[in-house]
Amino acid sequence: MKYARITLTWIAAAAIPALLSAQQTDTSSYAFSLQQSVDFALQHNTAYQNVLLDETAATAKVKEVTGIGLPQVNGSFQVQDFLEIPTSMIPGEFFGGPPGSYIPVKFGTKYNATAGVTASQLVFSGPWLVGLQAARLYQDLALKNADRTKIETSCDVTKAYYNALVTTKKKELLDANLDRVKKVMDDTKAFYDNGFVEKIEVDRITVTYNNLVTEVSNAQRLMDLSMVMLKYQMGMDQSAKLTLTDNIENISFTPAETQNGKFDYTKRVEFQLMDMQLRGKELAFRADRMGYFPTVALFGSAQAQAQRTKFDFLDGTSQRWFPVVIVGLQVSVPIFDGFQRHYMIQQDRVGILQAQNDLLFMQRTIDMQQAVAKTTLTNSAATLAQQKANLDLAQEVFDAAKTKYDQGVGSNLEIINAQTALKEAQTNYFDALTSAVIAKVDYDKATGTFNVK
DSSP states (O other), rough: OHHHHHHHHHHHHHHHHHHHHSSSSSOOOEOOOHHHHHHHHHHOOOHHHHHHHHHHHHHHHHHHHHHTOOEEEEEEEEEEOOOOEEEEEEEEGTTTTTTTTTEEEEOOOOOEEEEEEEEEEEEEEEEEEEEEEHHHHHHHHHHHHHHHHHHOOOOOHHHHHHHHHHHHHHHHHHHHHHHHHHHHHHHHHHHHHHSOOHHHHHHHHHHHHHHHHHHHHHHHHHHHHHHHHHEEEEEOTTTTTEEOOOOOGGGGOOOOOGGGOOOOGGGHHHHHHHHHHHHHHHHHHHHHTTTTTEEEEEEEEEEEEEEEEESSSTTTOOOEEEEEEEEEEEOOOOOOOOTTHHHHHHHHHHHHHHHHHHHHHHHHHHHHHHHHHHHHHHHHHHHHHHHHHHEEEEEHHHHHHHEEEEEEEEOHHHHEEEEHHHHHHHHHHHHHHHHHHHHHHHHHHHOOOOOOO
């Protein structure tokens, strides 16, 4: 069936991994509307959960960069055991020796210990100030990426939910067709047993019935696969029971009109992300320029040193520890770096121009997507309306043929022909309905009006 081929094409990719993931047994039972399905997906879809974790990591990154500008305090303790005390050469004439002679002398003690605390405080650093802004931009970028993933997840769940509704509705109509044809087949067999019709009429209606049985079986498997796809998109265990409560017939397929012919590009999260990339390029440019400014920092160190001939630093004796305290100001001024920073700034300028071009290209892409989505939705809605009219007409033809047959003025060949036309009309209708649903979701996404609560 054309409908089956279209539907199986886009659910097959996810059906296999979804089945493989069904290793745990979940006996839960759910009755979900579309919104409830989306809510469930946003709580259990692993891709969306990962971007939420990215938000947490981005928040920690901002705090990490902020910490660079806070006081840095470190403690240290060092013990040295001189297996051989260093030797120094002292002029021999200090000790009455001839001029030009040297006497080897060992200075110091076998054991030395140093304990201390060092602290530093960044006073001014241009790259750090810009880096702090970049870290906050990174946090905003993580938030927007979460919004994008939320929209994409919701779109995928919506398409899968509506596809499951379509396949369920198709299965219901095929079941009704099967019941009608079975009744005609039973009546024809009764007429044949009483000698009113020929065997060829029984054979014809039996063939039609058998074909419908096959189609119903295929539709059942297709419906099962559509539920597999939906559960996969939702992050639901495949063994759980899921019932859909929404009605697909309540969807409006009329495109909304854009006010004043202008579109607010910031409604599209992709545009917002592209704009953030431009801001990131601008911050990189500012950071490199700030590299020409000096870096100023305060520092201090307090230490205590001890020398012993025995390892008794902690025995509580009164032997002294000698203090060393230092405070200072450090100013680092870049003078010449081989023009490295100059060329880095040139690259930054090129990056900004590229980001601006990307932003303009994104605007044009959005315009194109909206035009295509609007045309596709308009055509899909028109096709759906036409196919619905054809379906109603085919149903009327079948009902009329069935009435004539029941009254004995028609043949089962008319019913078979009417049933074939009805089945084709149903297939075309569901193809059009599937296309319209997908076009509706794509249009809402393209116009930034997809409803994500």
